[in-house]
Amino acid sequence: MNEKAARSFRIGALVASLALVVFLGLAIGPSGWCVNDWTILKLRLGSVLLAAVAGAGLSVAGAVLQGVLRNPLADPYVLGMSGGAGLGYGLVVISGAVWLGSWVLPAGAFAGALATMVLVYLLAKTGRTIPVTTLLLAGVIMGAMTGAMLMFIVSIGSYEQMHDLLWWMLGNVQVTDWKLPLLVGVATAVGVVLAWVFSRELNVMVLGEEEASFLGVRVELAKKLFFVVASLMTGAVVSVCGLIGFVGLIVPHAVRLAIGPDNRKLIPASAVVGAGFLILANTFAQVIIAPRVLPIGVVTAFLGGPFFIYLLRRRRKGVWT
Amino acid sequence: MRVWIAVILVVAVILVGLALLRGPQLRQVSGQRIVSLSPAITEILFELGLGEQIVGVSEHSDYPPAARQIPRMGKYGDPNIELIIRAKPDLVVSQRISPDKIILMQNELAGVCKFLLLKVDTLAEIIESTQQLAQASGTIERGQELTDRWQKKIEEMETRYAHLAEEDRVKVYVEVGANPLRTCGPGTYLSQMIRLAGGRNLGDAATGSLWPIVSSETVVVWNPQTILVLGMKRTGGFKEQISSRLGWDNIEAVKNGRIVELPDAYQRQGPRLFEEAEKLAQIIAGQGRRSSKGE
Numbered sequence: 308m309n310e311k312a313a314r315s316f317r318i319g320a321l322v323a324s325l326a327l328v329v330f331l332g333l334a335i336g337p338s339g340w341c342v343n344d345w346t347i348l349k350l351r352l353g354s355v356l357l358a359a360v361a362g363a364g365l366s367v368a369g370a371v372l373q374g375v376l377r378n379p380l381a382d383p384y385v386l387g388m389s390g391g392a393g394l395g396y397g398l399v400v401i402s403g404a405v406w407l408g409s410w411v412l413p414a415g416a417f418a419g420a421l422a423t424m425v426l427v428y429l430l431a432k433t434g435r436t437i438p439v440t441t442l443l444l445a446g447v448i449m450g451a452m453t454g455a456m457l458m459f460i461v462s463i464g465s466y467e468q469m470h471d472l473l474w475w476m477l478g479n480v481q482v483t484d485w486k487l488p489l490l491v492g493v494a495t496a497v498g499v500v501l502a503w504v505f506s507r508e509l510n511v512m513v514l515g516e517e518e519a520s521f522l523g524v525r526v527e528l529a530k531k532l533f534f535v536v537a538s539l540m541t542g543a544v545v546s547v548c549g550l551i552g553f554v555g556l557i558v559p560h561a562v563r564l565a566i567g568p569d570n571r572k573l574i575p576a577s578a579v580v581g582a583g584f585l586i587l588a589n590t591f592a593q594v595i596i597a598p599r600v601l602p603i604g605v606v607t608a609f610l611g612g613p614f615f616i617y618l619l620r621r622r623r624k625g626v627w628t
Numbered sequence: 629m630r631v632w633i634a635v636i637l638v639v640a641v642i643l644v645g646l647a648l649l650r651g652p653q654l655r656q657v658s659g660q661r662i663v664s665l666s667p668a669i670t671e672i673l674f675e676l677g678l679g680e681q682i683v684g685v686s687e688h689s690d691y692p693p694a695a696r697q698i699p700r701m702g703k704y705g706d707p708n709i710e711l712i713i714r715a716k717p718d719l720v721v722s723q724r725i726s727p728d729k730i731i732l733m734q735n736e737l738a739g740v741c742k743f744l745l746l747k748v749d750t751l752a753e754i755i756e757s758t759q760q761l762a763q764a765s766g767t768i769e770r771g772q773e774l775t776d777r778w779q780k781k782i783e784e785m786e787t788r789y790a791h792l793a794e795e796d797r798v799k800v801y802v803e804v805g806a807n808p809l810r811t812c813g814p815g816t817y818l819s820q821m822i823r824l825a826g827g828r829n830l831g832d833a834a835t836g837s838l839w840p841i842v843s844s845e846t847v848v849v850w851n852p853q854t855i856l857v858l859g860m861k862r863t864g865g866f867k868e869q870i871s872s873r874l875g876w877d878n879i880e881a882v883k884n885g886r887i888v889e890l891p892d893a894y895q896r897q898g899p900r901l902f903e904e905a906e907k908l909a910q911i912i913a914g915q916g917r918r919s920s921k922g923e
Contacts, residue, residue, distance in 0.1 A: 336843075336845050337842075337845050337846045337849075338845055338846065338849040346848065346875055346878050347845060347848070347849070349875055350844060350845045350848060350874060350875040353874055405807065407865075408865070408869070465688075465703075467804075470805075471805060471807055471808065474807075474808050474841065479808060481808065481809070481843065482844070482874055483844060484873065484874055485874065593843055593845070598833055598840070598842050598843070598846040599836065599837060599840045599841060600841050600842060600843045
């Protein structure tokens with residue numbers, strides 16, 4: 308009974324902090340404190356929602372990949388997504404197709420991410436299985452290759468194009484219309500729910516593939532499912548928000564340090580914490596040198612790094628039990 | 629048969645090699661040989677009547693059209709030192725670029741030719757740079773004539789709108805880039821030109837950067853009366869794109885359809901700006917609106 312009460316208290320605290328962060332994100336912006344102007348609130352709502360979606364998607368993708376690959380260093384970009392999306396984005400920028408419409412840039416990035424995903428999958432496939440090591444290596448190599456091609460594009464582009472690409476690589480959650488964020492939101496929600504539904508399988512797979520198959524998990528199928536879910540979520544987020552770093556790596560770790568490695572709790576908790584973290588980071592990015600804006604990736608690194616170190620230190624002293 | 633293919637291939641390779649070995653054709657000119665490392669400086673050189681003396685320009689030096697025929701010496705900001713030296717210049721002129729590139733140029737060109745470094749971020753600097761360039765190339769008279777004319781134009785415009793109070797000036801937002809939103813900050817020639825034309829550059833609030841990145845909310849709160857769009861190759865549809873942004877339908881300029889694309893000349897910190905400054909007053913105020921106020 309006591310255990311149950313503690314659990315609902317934790318859930319309540321988590322939801323309450325998210326609500327507080329959402330309120331702060333709406334009330335504070337580059338033009339100062341504002342709670343009664345609907346025009347402004349509407350704008351901020353767009354950014355807050357997109358930040359929440361991106362934070363949740365990246366964190367869950369990170370948690371899933373860390374589990375499936377059994378590698379603590381895994382993040383949403385470990386399988387080459389970032390390079391592929393960047394290459395797609397860069398090709399659109401350099402070809403001057405930008406002005407065909409506001410959808411061209413995200414479409415290019417998403418196509419790049421998708422193509423990378425398929426290539427990594429084909430590269431890693433050995434017979435009817437995809438061994439984890441091969442998958443990881445294929446991802447790293449594809450990431451490096453597409454990254455190199457992106458650098459080539461950057462180096463032949465004009466000064467302004469270079470600057471814009473760099474900005475995109477650091478990530479942002481600026482919303483200029485509702486359609487794209489909505490699309491990303493739906494894709495991410497589906498991904499998070501799928502990851503949650505199959506979190507028991509993920510738990511078993513962390514033990515090792517052989518053990519998992521003894522326990523009745525169809526390992527290859529599960530691996531493919533997790534790979535596709537994580538990749539699509541990452542691709543969707545990256546195509547609209549750019550390469551927001553750090554979230555997908557540290558949020559799952561921080562949550563794991565706090566509540567333990569059980570993926571049935573880790574997945575939903577990572578989604579909530581990731582969402583809150585990015586909303587907060589976005590508010591910081593918007594106001595700290597207003598009216599100028601910082602890339603959100605800079606803020607996630609600044610806020611996330613020290614906090615993560617703090618968590619690690621505390622754990623070493625044995626405070627976490 | 630295969631032997632013949634091999635022979636033909638070898639001969640072809642040798643021929644191509646010989647063609648390449650001849651190297652780039654050296655441009656023959658009489659008098660001083662000048663290399664310009666930015667499109668703006670190329671324009672100033674042509675204005676000074678030195679078009680014939682230029683033996684190398686940076687990429688994208690496309691104005692006046694005659695500049696397109698001149699050999700390229702690498703991108704602006706990333707000059708190719710080997711090509712420059714092979715063009716046998718007497719004078720190399722560069723705009724301020726990154727310090728490491730400048731030090732490299734100075735070291736490599738020391739003892740080879742004169743190296744002139746110019747700053748052209750503001751209108752006054754363009755005038756000053758033109759004078760320096762005239763001095764270095766022996767066209768002092770022409771330089772004086774040009775800069776006097778420009779100076780007079782600026783002074784004329786300054787007095788024309790000096791009486792306008794801050795709140796009577798047209799609020800102008802310049803969109804330099806869309807992804808991310810980038811505008812022009814204080815200290816840029818654009819900011820200065822807007823002021824001269826009786827407007828107020830909203831980007832001046834974003835201090836600390838010449839080309840600051842701002843958020844959508846900031847622009848909505850600024851509520852500009854005129855939006856000027858600067859950018860290469862914006863193929864139509866830019867008005868719709870800007871108008872359809874979330875929350876931008878509340879902006880006065882969008883409501884009144886006052887979104888105007890600036891011509892290419894605005895991207896060059898060169899002589900054409902002085903002609904454009906005159907027209908800018910009409911662009912930002914609309915047809916005669918406000919421009920006669922207070923007269």
